[in-house]
Amino acid sequence: MSGAAILQATADGILMGGVYAVTAIGLTLIFGVMEIVNFAHGALMMLGMYVTYWLFTLFGINPYLTIPVSIAVMFIIGWLMQRYLLNKIINAPQHNQLLLTLGVMLFLENLALFVWSPDFRSINVPGLDTSIQLGVVSINKPKLLAFAFALILTAVLFIILQKTVLGKSIRATSQERDGASLVGIKVKNINAIAFGIGTACAGVAGSLIVPFFFTSPGAGAVFLLRSFVVAILGGLGNFWGALVAGLIVGLAESLSGLFLSGSWNDLVIYGIFVLVLLLRPTGLFGGGRLSGSH
Amino acid sequence: MLTINDLYVGYGDTLVVQGVSLDVAESELVSLVGANGVGKTTLLKTISGLVRAKSGEILFMGENITRLAPDEIVARGLIQVAEGRKLFPAMTVLENLELGAYTKEAHKQKKRNFELVFEMLPDLKTKARNMAGTLSGGQQQMLAIGRGLMSAPKLLILDEPSIGLSPLLTQTMFEIIGKIKEQGVTLMLVEQNVHHALGMADRGYVIEQGRIVLSGPAMKLLHDEHLKKAYLGM
Numbered sequence: 115m116s117g118a119a120i121l122q123a124t125a126d127g128i129l130m131g132g133v134y135a136v137t138a139i140g141l142t143l144i145f146g147v148m149e150i151v152n153f154a155h156g157a158l159m160m161l162g163m164y165v166t167y168w169l170f171t172l173f174g175i176n177p178y179l180t181i182p183v184s185i186a187v188m189f190i191i192g193w194l195m196q197r198y199l200l201n202k203i204i205n206a207p208q209h210n211q212l213l214l215t216l217g218v219m220l221f222l223e224n225l226a227l228f229v230w231s232p233d234f235r236s237i238n239v240p241g242l243d244t245s246i247q248l249g250v251v252s253i254n255k256p257k258l259l260a261f262a263f264a265l266i267l268t269a270v271l272f273i274i275l276q277k278t279v280l281g282k283s284i285r286a287t288s289q290e291r292d293g294a295s296l297v298g299i300k301v302k303n304i305n306a307i308a309f310g311i312g313t314a315c316a317g318v319a320g321s322l323i324v325p326f327f328f329t330s331p332g333a334g335a336v337f338l339l340r341s342f343v344v345a346i347l348g349g350l351g352n353f354w355g356a357l358v359a360g361l362i363v364g365l366a367e368s369l370s371g372l373f374l375s376g377s378w379n380d381l382v383i384y385g386i387f388v389l390v391l392l393l394r395p396t397g398l399f400g401g402g403r404l405s406g407s408h
Numbered sequence: 409m410l411t412i413n414d415l416y417v418g419y420g421d422t423l424v425v426q427g428v429s430l431d432v433a434e435s436e437l438v439s440l441v442g443a444n445g446v447g448k449t450t451l452l453k454t455i456s457g458l459v460r461a462k463s464g465e466i467l468f469m470g471e472n473i474t475r476l477a478p479d480e481i482v483a484r485g486l487i488q489v490a491e492g493r494k495l496f497p498a499m500t501v502l503e504n505l506e507l508g509a510y511t512k513e514a515h516k517q518k519k520r521n522f523e524l525v526f527e528m529l530p531d532l533k534t535k536a537r538n539m540a541g542t543l544s545g546g547q548q549q550m551l552a553i554g555r556g557l558m559s560a561p562k563l564l565i566l567d568e569p570s571i572g573l574s575p576l577l578t579q580t581m582f583e584i585i586g587k588i589k590e591q592g593v594t595l596m597l598v599e600q601n602v603h604h605a606l607g608m609a610d611r612g613y614v615i616e617q618g619r620i621v622l623s624g625p626a627m628k629l630l631h632d633e634h635l636k637k638a639y640l641g642m
Contacts, residue, residue, distance in 0.1 A: 279510075282499070282503060282506070282507060283507070283510070285496065285498070285499060286496045286499065286507050289496045289497055289498055289499065290494050290495065290496050290497070292458055292490065292494050293490070293493075293494030293495060293496060294496075294507075295456075295457075295458060295478035295479065295482075296456060296458075296478065296482065296487070296488055296490055296494060297482065297507050297508055297510045297511075297555065297559060298478075298479045298482035298483055298510045298511040298514070298559065299479060299507070299510055300477070300479045301478075301479075302477075
């Protein structure tokens with residue numbers, strides 16, 4: 115095993131980890147505020163992929179310029195989904211909510227199959243198909259950009275949560291729902307907004323991977339399980355935990371691919387997952403209630 | 409200011425509040441006393457809109473608020489400092505207080521109320537940057553009251569403010585409540601500490617098994633034979 119190969123796998127793993135982190139942050143935000151486990155998260159990410167794919171294919175818009183559109187579209191979808199579906203069963207037992215989000219996932223995936231066919235689609239963006247050579251490591255440009263955007267998004271989201279009135283009311287609602295009601299926060303609105311933001315995270319992650327991943331109705335499923343692993347590893351509801359765990363899972367995936375051959379990496383990831391659930395079910399960093407401070 | 413008429417509240421088939429009527433007039437301090445589990449907290453949750461009444465009505469400043477959402481009730485100046493404090497534990501003392509001034513009306517008075525709260529509860533100023541969850545029980549209770557004051561209350565309802573506090577802190581707590589009254593805030597005090605609660609109130613209500621069993625001027629209640637025997641151990 116050459117040192118160069120290890121460095122290469124490390125770089126690839128970190129870059130992919132950023133994307134996992136963004137999807138997981140969406141999940142963790144939704145769980146932190148509403149304690150809803152959103153199985154539709156991957157399918158929503160897939161919708162984000164199609165937003166970018168079609169805007170590029172039909173109008174030639176650079177995939178990275180489609181991100182604002184993806185955020186807007188996915189925020190609205192998430193908002194509507196919370197307001198008109200999940201809100202109806204917000205007080206129902208958790209497994210009922212789980213079934214509902216699972217239903218939404220199946221609906222969206224089949225809708226995508228019906229409307230866009232099961233074709234695997236890829237785009238070719240001029241200037242993006244090259245790599246940057248850093249010594250022995252070659253960095254795939256779209257992956258680097260995805261990682262950079264992922265970090266920016268995480269930072270922006272963190273600032274929103276820490277500094278704005280909206281962010282403070284989201285954190286307050288996640289920490290003490292009745293307390294939030296008693297200071298006059300419209301908890302129902304906050305739920306819908308938080309779900310919208312979480313969905314927008316999924317959408318952005320979707321947009322970011324379009325340049326180097328096949329867009330297809332089932333694409334989200336691959337990421338759904340990974341984002342669950344990341345969110346739980348980081349501690350459900352823990353913002354920074356998700357970021358660190360994203361990098362860990364990305365690294366574990368690429369390094370295991372290198373040392374154990376490709377087909378092993380899923381096994382390693384779920385092995386980590388099972389171990390965390392058995393040994394430290396609150397995640398590596400403990401479940402935060404969107405405290406944002408650790 | 410607050411009028412409750414024949415209010416029934418329950419969970420499933422169990423009625424917890426069974427036909428409560430009471431009223432609180434402007435700038436009064438009214439104490440509602442009773443043992444644990446007689447429906448005091450459920451009554452308060454219903455007043456704040458967290459729990460729905462089965463029947464009866466709640467009027468605040470002449471308006472029927474029985475079916476309003478909690479945030480709409482808060483916006484009208486009916487503020488509750490809930491039992492268990494309901495603070496935001498992973499946010500700083502300052503952030504907790506800021507969120508107290510969340511409504512439009514409270515936001516307008518934010519600066520003045522900050523001064524008022526820090527003057528009345530100086531401990532909060534020194535702890536401003538600490539996480540609410542790291543404060544002692546007494547400090548958390550002060551913060552809960554401070555957050556309530558930040559909401560610009562017309563009527564402030566305090567649910568068991570002395571619960572879990574040492575006798576010394578309990579004393580301090582009731583002194584603070586006295587100061588809030590001096591500010592002209594109408595108060596409703598819900599307590600198990602009958603002696604203290606009635607000692608400083610204008611009027612009082614005694615609740616047992618979800619019903620008001622006694623009411624009247626607080627001084628008179630303190631000398632009531634039933635109340636003496638049941639709550640004051642005399």
